[in-house]
Amino acid sequence: MNSFASRYFTDLPKTALSASYWIFVIYLLLPLSLMMAMSFKEASFIAFPIQSWTLDWYAKVLQDQQFLGAVGYSIFIAVATTVIALIIGVWIALLVAAEGIWGRAMIFALACLPAVVPGLINAISMRIFIRVLDIPTGTGAIILGHTVHAVPFVVVMVLTRLRSMPHSLTDAARDLGADNFVAFLRVTVPYLAPALAGSAIFCVLSSIDDFVRTFFLGGYQPTLPMLIFAKVQGGMSPEINAMATIVLIVTAAVGLYAEHFTRRSKA
Amino acid sequence: MTESRTSRPGTAGREAAPRYRGWIGQVTRSPLYAGTIGVLAASPRARLVLLVIVPLAWIVTFNIGPIYQMGRISLMQTYPAPDSGAVLTLDNYRLFFREPLYFMPFIRSLIFAALVTVVTLIVVYPVAYYVAKVIRPQNRKRALLLLLVPFWAGEIIRTFSVIMLLANRGALNYLLREVGLIDRPIPMLYTYFSLSFGVVYLIALYMLLPLYSAIEKIPSQLVDAAADLGAGPFERFRRVILPLSKDGIVSGCSLVYLITIGVFTAPLLLGGPNTVIFPEIIAALFHASNDKWPAGSAFSILMLIVSLSTVGLFMKLVGGRSVRLS
Amino acid sequence: MQPVVQFRNVNKLYGAMPAVADLDLSIAPGQFVTLLGPSGCGKSTTLRMLGGFELPTSGEILLDGRDITRLPPNKRNVNIVFQDYALFPHLTVGRNVAFGLELKGLRSDAIHRRTMELLALVQLGDFADRLPSQLSGGQRQRVALMRALAPDPDVLLLDEPLSALDAKLREQMQIELKSIQQRTGKTFLFVTHDQEEALTMSDVVVVMNGGRIEQMGDPHTLYASPRSRFVANFIGQSNLFEAEVMGLEGEMAVLSWNGHTVRARRNGNSPATGARVAFIVRPESIYCLGQTPGDAFAVPGRIGQRIFKGSHTTLEIELPGRQNVTAQLDPQALARLDGDDVLVGWRWENAVVLAD
Structure with missing residues (x-):
């Protein structure tokens, strides 16, 4: 009764729609599955068909200091980015949500700017900016670039949650004798928890995935995407596939867990 | 939603110091907190400044700053500008x-x-x-x-x-x-x-x-x-x-x-x-x-x-x- | 006259659950017919099957003598007024009403004329350029009605269209609906769970329960001669009495109730002598006398509760044998009472034997 398809939908459009969905699913999954399959190929070059299979590439990758170093470096940058972006993002969201602040709409629009500017321009402008401020490329610059990009998404997610928060909550806290900062810590932050969790996962994943900003802001130490990119440029072997497969599975696991988590907290 | 959050009469919490258990309580009772954030949180004006200053600084510096710098450099003949001073141009x-x-x-x-x-x-x-x-x-x-x-x-x-x-x-x-x-x-x-x-x-x-x-x-x-x-x-x-x-x-x-x-x-x-x-x-x-x-x-x-x-x-x-x- | 709508032995199963069972129903053209019943009785499913939104599991549905059972909604000349109106939020009032006309491929000036005509009929001529979100609930209701009427359907279906309105507006809309139905001469098939609504507007009321038709007839017949306990309880209030059959006497049954010999209309039933049957008497048919019974039938009772209802007063009267009777008295009758001890009775023709 609540589906368009209930009864009068003739079979033809329904079949066509369902076909388009499955073709699209195949389109999305096929290249990644091919890539994963290739990681088991027992030969040092990438080409179909795959005649014999091996796990050697995984063994090699898991002992590769360069790879492990890049993993650690990427995680470090992601964590730093997440912490800073959450603090700044919540702060901006609070300002935008506050009443009686002049020009709130403008502030919000400007806060979202880095999310609207095409990624390349965002990266290049940051490159210019750190040069002007004499900040060297490398870890600090990457974290800054990732954070600037992540903050707008945090703002939007936190703001959505903040707008649904009943005023009575903080008012009640203040009636009970909390000063504003304490009321914020005891009432607002717990209420924001689902949005904070969602934002954190977004920040981590987008930082680990980021290529274009890291490309322009990075130093000599490669992050994961930079390492994979360098390997692709330097001649391809199934080793890259093994590397990418490991990264893909871990991020997908995190993503699936996050999806599960946010769905539970919504219920 | 016109009710003002800051103009509540009597902000009772200030005279009777609130007691909390746990780490928040310890923090709020410490002189360090009372002397810093406590003071800021107690005064509406300080609160406003606290609320506004960081976001605005961030937005101006990191959202507008890079684009502004890019715009500025796009008008220069050479970068870095020579010591004699930058010449602005649409070239x-x-x-x-x-x-x-x-x-x-x-x-x-x-x-x-x-x-x-x-x-x-x-x-x-x-x-x-x-x-x-x-x-x-x-x-x-x-x-x-x-x-x-x-x-x-x-x-x-x-x-x-x-x-x-x-x-x-x-x-x-x-x-x-x-x-x-x-x-x-x-x-x-x-x-x-x-x-x-x-x-x-x-x-x-x-x-x-x-x-x-x-x-x-x-x-x-x-x-x-x-x-x-x-x-x-x-x-x-x-x-x-x-x-x-x-x-x-x-x-x-x-x-x-x-x-x-x-x-x-x-x-x-x-x-x-x-x-x-x-x-x-x-x-x-x-x-x-x-x-x-x-x-x-x-x-x-x-x-x-x-x-x-x-x-x-x-x-x-x-x-x-x-x-x-x- | 050929019925405009016919359901022939229609069944609808949801999984193993029958929503509509063995439905046979004919609707004569030009009538205001109401499907009445509690939620889950199959009335909405019946309507949706006629509209083309549900496919019957078996049986057939005829519109103007033509089998339409398997036609999609856009191929049947039947229009529906949805419960929450389902007005298109992106179209103006005028375009909403014109929607069905445009799809019929009418010329634009004809469409415009008919649209304005219909809107004028409900005093919304000036609202043609507004969006539905700018209208009140009652106005939306009227637009939805006119939109469904515009393509000139053989039958207009109304799916609890008044349930979203407040009580006062609902009453007003009941009158308006009835008058539009009379003016246009259209067949209306109305679905509701509100018995008062059904009685107010309908030429024919079809009472449904558990996917089946309990009883069908004009409002007066349904009220005066309900056939089953379900109908008696669902339409109006009633006092239900259990009695033993002593014999039949023409249209009347002679019953033994609480040691009294009473009579009640058979209402087409022919219970065997000695059988237990139920009969009902409506509260307004109960009379209360002072202490002198005269030669009318009366049994002693004691008033338990008086509930003032404005035009009348409802009395809860306890009879011997732990039976309670509800009576509805006008002020004059009430004034004649003296104290709480009363004699209670009813006229034989106001008592009706039920089938179950």
């Missing part, structure tokens, strides 16, 4: 219009982005519709998740995986050869085909999600009503579903267009000498020595202005958010 912008080597890729980029947007819309719309309305509600989440999983792989990995499919010794050519349709591989990589394939692969999600949420919001009763009044499947789509999913179309297309115009990874890995689009030109200018930075900045500014105003115009023409479902 970098003139260069763009004079030199087809720069101008043509820009046009190509605009057309490419527009085409990719249209193709993505046409490809993704039925998929979004299927998930939002045809699938039984209890299966919807799972069907959507299946589409989301590939997007947890990063940009680089997804782009790289396209190579597996399209390379000369990739899966598609292998398959075609085995079937006997071709003798020698069709070069698909490093062409517009591979580039668009990869870009659509990168951005489909940004079309899918807005479309899905817009279509899902359309009450099924409206479609029932249209059918009841004599509309067949096509008329139901044209007169009801399409106009009511306009919000999703507008935001999906805007997102996809903006991302495609600045796409960087895909041309790097999947593009060839014949598919040079504007982002590559800009990136190359920044990779070269500093003396190309002013031109690169000017081109970036042009691209920013053109892409944002195209999207703005599009939103204005198609009129997003004009219809609200009550």
Whole structure:
């Protein structure tokens, strides 16, 4: 009764729609599955068909200091980015949500700017900016670039949650004798928890995935995407596939867990 | 919602120091807290300053600052400016219009982005519709998740995986050869085909999600009503579903267009000498020595202005958010 | 006259659950017919099957003598007013009303004329250019009605269209609906769970329960001669008495109730002598006398509760044998009472034997 398809939908459009969905699913999954399959190929070059299979590439990758170093470096940058972006993002969201602040709409629009500017321009402008401020490329610059990009998404997610928060909550806290900062810590932050969790996962994943900003802001130490990119440029072997497969599975696991988590907290 | 949060009378908490258990209590009772944040939190004015100063500083410094610097450098003849002081000039912008080597890729980029947007819309719309309305509600989440999983792989990995499919010794050519349709591989990589394939692969999600949420919001009763009044499947789509999913179309297309115009990874890995689009030109200018930075900045500014105003115009023409479902 | 709508042995199963069972129903043209019943009784499913939104599991549905069972909604000349109106939010009031006309391929000036005509009929001529979101609930209701009437359907279906309105507006709309139905001469098939609504507007009321028709007839017959306990309880209030049959006497049954010999209309039933049956008497048919019974039938009772209802007063009267009777008295009758001890009775023709 609540589906368009209930009864009068003739079979033809329904079949066509369902076909388009499955073709699209195949389109999305096929290249990644091919890539994963290739990681088991027992030969040092990438080409179909795959005649014999091996796990050697995984063994090699898991002992590769360069790879492990890049993993650690990427995680470090992601964590730093997440912490800073959450603090700044919540702060901006609070300002935008506050009443009686002049020009709130403008502030919000400007806060979202880095999310609207095409990624390349965002990266290049940051490159210019750190040069002007004499900040060297490398870890600090990457974290800054990732954070600037992540903050707008945090703002939007936190703001959505903040707008649904009943005023009575903080008012009640203040009636009970909390000063504003304490009321914020005891009432607002717990209420924001689902949005904070969602934002954190977004920040981590987008930082680990980021290529274009890291490309322009990075130093000599490669992050994961930079390492994979360098390997692709330097001649391809199934080793890259093994590397990418490991990264893909871990991020997908995190993503699936996050999806599960946010769905539970919504219920 | 006009009730002011700061003008509550008597802020009782200040005279009777609040007692909390746990670490928050310890912190609030400490002289350090009372002397710093406690003071700030107690005074409405200090609170306001605290609330405003950090966000504003952040936004001005890191959101506006870089664009401003880029704009400033785009007006310089050389960068870094010589000791004698910077000479401001529009030469970098003139260069763009004079030199087809720069101008043509820009046009190509605009057309490419527009085409990719249209193709993505046409490809993704039925998929979004299927998930939002045809699938039984209890299966919807799972069907959507299946589409989301590939997007947890990063940009680089997804782009790289396209190579597996399209390379000369990739899966598609292998398959075609085995079937006997071709003798020698069709070069698909490093062409517009591979580039668009990869870009659509990168951005489909940004079309899918807005479309899905817009279509899902359309009450099924409206479609029932249209059918009841004599509309067949096509008329139901044209007169009801399409106009009511306009919000999703507008935001999906805007997102996809903006991302495609600045796409960087895909041309790097999947593009060839014949598919040079504007982002590559800009990136190359920044990779070269500093003396190309002013031109690169000017081109970036042009691209920013053109892409944002195209999207703005599009939103204005198609009129997003004009219809609200009550 | 040929019925405009016919359901022939229609069944609808949801899984194994029958929503509509063995439905046979004919609707004569030009009538205001109401499907009445509690939620889940199958009335909405019946309507949706006629509208083309549900496919019957078996049986057939005829419109003007033509089998339409399997036609999609857009191919049947039947229009529906939805419960929450389902007005198109992106179209103006005028375009909403014109929607069905445009799809019929009429010329634009004809469409415009008919649209304005219909809107004028409900005093909304000046609202043609507004969006539905700018209208009040009652106005939306009227637009939805006119939109459904515009393509000139053979039958107009109304799916609890008044349930979203407040009580006062609902009453007003009941009158308006009835008058539009009379003026246009259309067949209306109305679905509701509100018995008062059904009685107010309908020529024919079809009472449904558990997917089946309990009873069908004009409002007066249903009220005066309910056939089953369900109908008696669902339409109006009633006092239900259990009695033993002593014999039949023409249209009347002679019953033994609480040691009294009483009579009640058989209402088409022919219970065997000695059988237990139920009969009902409506509260307004109960009379209360002072202490002198005269020669009318009366049994002693004691007033338990008096509930003032404005035009009348409802009395809860306890009879011997722990039986309670509800009586509805006008002020004059009430004034004649003296104290709480009363004699209670009713006229034989106001008592009706039920089938179950």
